[in-house]
Amino acid sequence: MRINASIPIHRGMEKLDKDAFRKSIDVLAAEVAPATTHNLLKAPEMRGVIIDLPKIKSVVPAPEGKRLVLTRFTDESDLSLETKQYLESQSAKLVNHTINLDYDYWTADDILSSILPAELVEGAPSGYAMVGHIAHLNLNDEYLPYKYIIGQAILDASKNAGIKTVVNKLDSISNQFRVFKMELLAGEPNYVVEHHEADCRFTFDFSEVYWNSRLHTEHSRLVEQFKPEDVVADVFAGVGPFAIPAAKKGCGVFANDLNPNSFKYLSKNITDNRVHQLVRASCEDGRDFIRRVVSRALADPLPSPEAAVSKTQVLKAEKAARKLSQLGQLPPKLEVHQPKRSRITQFVMNLPDSAITFLDAFRGVLSPENNDGRDLSGLYKAADLPMVNCYCFTRELEIERAEKDIRERVEEKIGHPLGGDVSLHYVRSVAPTKEMYCISFRLPGEVAFGS
Ligand SMILES: C[S@@+](CC[C@H](N)C(=O)[O-])C[C@H]1O[C@@H](n2cnc3c(N)ncnc32)[C@H](O)[C@@H]1O
Structure with missing residues (x-):
């Protein structure tokens, strides 16, 4: 018989019993002199005979300096005549050997396939996303009775991947600061992570601020479009995934977030990534920030x-x-040449649920009334008006309809048609009928200088 190396089944186990996953497997082994092991491993007569199990060595030490070459069979009668004759020619002695497997041997998928009711095995949550040392899951209701075992199995089986904490996200984010409520499933109750993205180090408390690792390509895409000379106003900056990489490439940045915890970690990340000369952080409502940032850039210009x-x-x-x-x-x-930058060239607005509703704040943003009576028409010429990169959701699944829907909502808020400098980028699908886009448009002069 072939050996049975499948995991013991414990359907419905809700409290983890590690001992229940011990298993002994009796195998047939060929005892040989050390010099002969290589022959056996290479011989055509041994093809399909030698054991092939993950994490199990096929050659193990035996008494008196000998070696055991393990087979995948339990009994001598399972071997072909050809194999037996070959083993005899190599002076191999057939013996029994026991392999002892325990809980640590199995993968998280193995454990889940053992404990979950049969109907839940397919579709079991084998995947998880990582943020720093935290693995986070989004368990469907039917898996909740097994959540602690699922968490523990992921933690135990993936220690090498640096997981120290496993959490389940409790709801879809509906609060103002876009923070997930989460429940600890296994490991340390430590939510302050150090996460790396775009060669930058981000520290933040995952239970207190917004972070989405799935956005890393979008963060990079937009930052790649910025020129080092740009001055970026990041209205909903979070802990800095646009702001800090942009500053690293030389952009001057005004980064804002209303969540005091985001502001705290944004400030830390600015220091840790040594971009403090180029980034000014603030903690205020996005609408106020848009209205104030133009004057702020004039009063406190950023170095080149x-x-x-x-x-x-x-x-x-x-x-x-x-x-x-x-x-x-x-x-x-020492001579330091420090030309300054006081003109905002890019706005970033990543609050897809409601960013469009903030766009009316751009009406008259460059007008003298909004800037202590200053005339900014010389600094902000038509071709130099800021680009606004605004994230949003749409329920229109077809690109032309999505574009029309987004454009209409933007134009309604700014109170003016968009000019020619407009592009739309599909970011990702967030639900079967909800897609995320980024619309980039040059702020029309009529809006910026209007009343
Ligand atoms: C979707 S997150 C984006 C964060 C970051 N830009 C990123 O890409 O990961 C939106 C951010 O907007 C912040 N926020 C929510 N309402 C705000 C408001 N009225 N004014 C300023 N920031 C706000 C939240 O705290 C959150 O950090």
């Missing part, structure tokens, strides 16, 4: 990308100068 680089060079040069003066030598004079 070169200046941000030269600042690092200055620090280095200062260090070198200190050394020289300790040696009694005169350090060279």
